[in-house]
Amino acid sequence: MTSRFNHLAPFQAALALGTCALLACTGAAPPPRAKQSLGQAAAALAQLTLPQGDLAQAPWAQQRCQPGEKRADLLACVNGAAITVAQLQALRDAYPPATPVAAIAQALVDEELLAQAAAAKGGWNSKDLSTIQRQTMAGVLLEREMAKVQPATIAAADIQQALKNPAIAARYDHVDSYFTVDAQLLCCTGDFRQCAKREEVTACIDRHAATAQAVHAAVAAENPQSSLHMWAIVRRLTERHPDLAPAEVQFYYDKAKAHDQQRGYDVVVEPFAAAVTAMQPGQLHPPIRSPFGWHIPYLARIEPARHQTWKDPEVRSEVARNIVAPVREREAERLGFELMKQAGVELFFDRLDPATAHGAAEP
Numbered sequence: 001m002t003s004r005f006n007h008l009a010p011f012q013a014a015l016a017l018g019t020c021a022l023l024a025c026t027g028a029a030p031p032p033r034a035k036q037s038l039g040q041a042a043a044a045l046a047q048l049t050l051p052q053g054d055l056a057q058a059p060w061a062q063q064r065c066q067p068g069e070k071r072a073d074l075l076a077c078v079n080g081a082a083i084t085v086a087q088l089q090a091l092r093d094a095y096p097p098a099t100p101v102a103a104i105a106q107a108l109v110d111e112e113l114l115a116q117a118a119a120a121k122g123g124w125n126s127k128d129l130s131t132i133q134r135q136t137m138a139g140v141l142l143e144r145e146m147a148k149v150q151p152a153t154i155a156a157a158d159i160q161q162a163l164k165n166p167a168i169a170a171r172y173d174h175v176d177s178y179f180t181v182d183a184q185l186l187c188c189t190g191d192f193r194q195c196a197k198r199e200e201v202t203a204c205i206d207r208h209a210a211t212a213q214a215v216h217a218a219v220a221a222e223n224p225q226s227s228l229h230m231w232a233i234v235r236r237l238t239e240r241h242p243d244l245a246p247a248e249v250q251f252y253y254d255k256a257k258a259h260d261q262q263r264g265y266d267v268v269v270e271p272f273a274a275a276v277t278a279m280q281p282g283q284l285h286p287p288i289r290s291p292f293g294w295h296i297p298y299l300a301r302i303e304p305a306r307h308q309t310w311k312d313p314e315v316r317s318e319v320a321r322n323i324v325a326p327v328r329e330r331e332a333e334r335l336g337f338e339l340m341k342q343a344g345v346e347l348f349f350d351r352l353d354p355a356t357a358h359g360a361a362e363p
Contacts, residue, residue, distance in 0.1 A: 065081065172307075180299050182249045183296040187208065215237055271290045
């Protein structure tokens, strides 16, 4: 039989260490099969203030109660500390939808009982608790401040700055884009012109000709249906052919221009480009010889040309959604510097041990 205390196992372990009074700080038992995010913890903490009650066994209690008291908002009275319907409602969304409300109510009572037991054992005065309170409050404040940074609040300057990155800009302004998984038997890397001049590279490519044909036959026999399928087939074939390796190759190509007029950091060698740009998605190509070695590409998809600028609402919206995280990180640093400035805090880095100031030295 499943115990109703199963979901409190982490807190029972904490109780043994005398730190279970943390339960009173969070104000909520965690879901039985889900971890609470910092946002959920913040939402729960927002319902409480710092411990200020006058109940000796529950100084964190926000409301007093009397056993048997008839109040519409009173869910239970635990040694004079009120468990309210509002607390249950605040906790409801943290549990899986199918969780019975009665189980959540019981969790709140269990939590309060354990917290009071911890306080009685000196847990409320635990040295660990002050650290937990400080870290939780700092985390809640940071979470609230970072929540202010949303796609709709991202500045146009940040969007323009992001689009100065060639890789990001190319997403919105590019010619046809080809996405392949390439089964490679390479004999050289680097500048293709230098590879073409080396006799040992040419000899190596000649030696791998038969292997390339065998790999193509094996892949074609399995008829790959997707990039993942192609990748899995090639990975399996590497057991028989150690020099074989799969690689994702994505490149932009304008078929209206000659190969030497193609532009971009991702331009591939001409034999590979000529073969792939003549394929249809879902096709596998026979072995292609290049100055690097052999290629057996599977064309997964073609993304048509796209020419949009930062002024396009679709571009601004998509870029804003994708730069929320770095903008929040920047704003977090800015918040830290601003608070230090307001408080007049000065860090004396020169007082650190030079041997540890920048991390441990390499052995």
